[in-house]
Amino acid sequence: xxxxxxxxxxxxxxxxxxxxxxxxxxxxxxxxxxxxxxxxxxxxxxxxxxxxxxxxxxxxxxxxxxxxxxxxxxxxxxxxxxxxxxxxxxxxxxxxxxxxxxxxxxxxxxxxxxxxxxxxxxxxxxxxxxxxxxxxxxxxxxxxxxxxxxxxxxxxxxxxxxxxxxxxxxxxxxxxxxxxxxxxxxxxxxxxxxxxxxxxxxxxxxxxxxxxxxxxxxxxxxxxxxxxxxxxxxxxxxxxxxxxxxxxxxxxxxxxxxxxxxxxxxxxxxxxxxxxxxxxxxxxxxxxxxxxx
Numbered sequence: 001x002x003x004x005x006x007x008x009x010x011x012x013x014x015x016x017x018x019x020x021x022x023x024x025x026x027x028x029x030x031x032x033x034x035x036x037x038x039x040x041x042x043x044x045x046x047x048x049x050x051x052x053x054x055x056x057x058x059x060x061x062x063x064x065x066x067x068x069x070x071x072x073x074x075x076x077x078x079x080x081x082x083x084x085x086x087x088x089x090x091x092x093x094x095x096x097x098x099x100x101x102x103x104x105x106x107x108x109x110x111x112x113x114x115x116x117x118x119x120x121x122x123x124x125x126x127x128x129x130x131x132x133x134x135x136x137x138x139x140x141x142x143x144x145x146x147x148x149x150x151x152x153x154x155x156x157x158x159x160x161x162x163x164x165x166x167x168x169x170x171x172x173x174x175x176x177x178x179x180x181x182x183x184x185x186x187x188x189x190x191x192x193x194x195x196x197x198x199x200x201x202x203x204x205x206x207x208x209x210x211x212x213x214x215x216x217x218x219x220x221x222x223x224x225x226x227x228x229x230x231x232x233x234x235x236x237x238x239x240x241x242x243x244x245x246x247x248x249x250x251x252x253x254x255x256x257x258x259x260x261x262x263x264x265x266x267x268x269x270x271x272x273x274x275x276x277x278x279x280x281x282x283x284x285x286x287x288x289x290x291x292x293x
Contacts, residue, residue: 008169010080012076013053014041015049016049020052026098026101038062039064040064042070071182072092081177087167088166088168089106095210098209101208110152113203115201116166121210122211123213147205187234226285245287252284258275262276
């Protein structure tokens with residue numbers, strides 16, 4: 001690596017040693033050469049996690065910061081504030097990035113663009129035989145445009161998710177980073193994206209995918225869907241007020257109306273059922289947080 005750091009990769013991590021090892025392997029094997037890697041360990045206690053971090057740290061590949069468990073928003077903030085690069089790239093400790101990831105995200109910046117990002121897709125082998133992975137991918141395709149060419153916009157595309165995004169460091173400073181008051185690891189990335197767009201900046205989507213090395217099990221499907229709904233509540237609470245309980249209930253049962261469209265688009269009953277169920281579980285999570293607030 002050259003002495004002048006242009007890009008900094010920030011990865012928050014908590015108790016995922018085997019997946020973290022694969023993530024670090026991918027970010028260390030980049031075509032770019034003027035970047036640094038900062039891993040923020042958010043209070044892990046397992047020996048395996050410490051061993052993985054120590055090995056990469058001793059090899060000189062990564063800088064490891066350690067803190068008490070405070071959540072990924074706090075970990076990302078600590079990482080980018082320590083970073084030396086003009087461009088701050090974020091991914092997660094269960095992701096595998098392509099070799100041209102750093103180069104592609106940095107090259108995507110242009111005047112007026114505050115963030116450049118791409119899509120998050122399940123591992124290829126999971127897409128072939130795991131219905132939860134297939135449903136996850138279908139949901140993203142239904143929710144976001146993913147054009148084949150770079151597109152600059154004001155926040156309507158799949159840009160801003162912290163598994164595959166780069167921000168200008170100057171913009172992160174102006175926004176004061178991620179809002180650490182979000183009580184769960186959900187919604188804080190959408191909140192930052194919203195604030196960046198409201199400040200007059202554009203986001204830019206580029207067709208580059210990061211692979212998600214998730215378990216894609218029934219348990220992770222349910223917990224992630226409910227947590228996402230809880231994050232939605234806190235997002236709306238911050239930006240203009242929470243939705244009313246009747247409106248949330250309408251969305252909960254109204255989700256059933258999406259089944260015919262999902263069947264038409266996916267041609268797969270299992271995927272369509274999971275797509276609708278995830279929408280309903282989102283509303284359950286939102287309802288739970290609304291009642292408890």
